Amino acid sequence: MPEKPQFRAIKGTRDILPPDTALWNWFEHTAREIFESYNFREIRLPIFEQTDLFARSVGSDTDIVSKEMFTFRLPDGSERLATEGASSSQTGEQVSLRPEATASTMRAYIEHNLQALPGNVKLYCIGPMFRRERPQKGRYRQFYQLNAEILGQSDAPAIDAEVLEMLVVFFKHVGLTRTTLYLNSIGDKNCRPQYVELLRQELLKVKDQLGPDSQRRIETNPLRVLDSKLSQEQEIIAKLPRISDHLCAGCREHFARLKDELKLRGIVYEENWRLVRGLDYYTRTTFEVIAEGLGSQNAVCGGGRYDGLVELLGGPPTKGIGFAIGSDRAILSIQESGNLPVLPGLDVFVAWMGEPTYAAALAIARKLRESGVSVELPGEEMKFKKSLNLADKLGARYALIIGSDEVASCTFTLKRLADADQRKLSEYELLEYLESEKRGTRG
């Protein structure tokens, strides 16, 4: 009598179950291989940090920091672990679950003096992030990202281009086709404030034609008006001044050279002057990748340059660029496209018949497992028909049949379930055969 579940996953969190976990592991493993082929190395970071780290880097006025973080106080030293009692300390350190990974990476870079390393520092990080938003398709309160960052003294456009190349190569590798890469430059500390002010003035002239959200943004963040989805605002937005016409000489040249670099590398992109990003720290290059099959939340990757962020956090003058890929969304899009990889499952189901064969079955199962074969062996005797039926339902590639005949002749009968091809093999032949099969299919 199953009872109603007493506990359920917290809103916005979810369980990822087999066989989906195989897809996730493959996705993340592919990322590691591609990123490391570009000489990125993994950094593992804490899942919570001082709240102020995020406030300063992401921007205390952003929605992420002002209303979407999971924030709590650590108990101070005078308290015991707070397993009981609601009286949480007001004096403890205020910390937050990370809403993104770049801030932590910068903190680690500064804390461990990574600027002392030779060349550019190239790091990637895989793990969960937390934002207290209302869940919807492709959006969770605990979600997963792949992050990559390049930090160093240089802001050469080739660095930006390499990051974008890696991104494109990765998406191609995981079968995430039908994506669009959007590219823009949003200027730097010199030219952007002037443009934002110009934009604000222009927006004020047409204020009464805008919706309430956009009217509010004129004061809070004029750039955000540019990516409004309201159809009645599109005509007005199209006439607004564009940042590409107001970049300073340095930013203009950087953007032009980046586009040359992308051409050299054969990267296809779409320039989008309305692409603005939500985090305060971005400068110059910004980009975003959108994918199909995702509903309204269709951005699978966002990133850009953030020169000056390390300094803002108390580190040495440093240039930086990076991106975040939303794994939940990327994997959802791959699933919706049906373009799924064939992932290894159960290789062999051992169908043994009668107690006298059990010892032989156990012995060969162990040997097969030692050679990397996935084996299922029922611990209780069952009818032979039922064994094969179960082997089939479990999706086994082979049934290994062991009865009194096989034990008497020291052989095994291997049956391929897909086409019922069946052969008698010695132990040596069996191991050889399955190992070569495994190599051939390249799991």
Next chain:
RNA sequence: GUGAGCGUAGCUCAGCUGGUAGAGCAUCGGUCUGUGGCACCGAGGGUCGCGGGUUCAAACCCCGUCGCUCACCCCA
């Protein structure tokens, strides 16, 4: 934070103008004591999200509440 839609078996869903619940798939068993996918037979599994109201009678109507989903905001 705002708005809309939906909550009936493990899953997908029926259930007419109110008369105290069904199907398919899945699971388990049998037909079937060394050859699976098929077929047939059978079994288990639901206080119809929860609480209240109307009624002789509520899965169905009304109110509330919780949950899920999608969208807005914002973002990966």
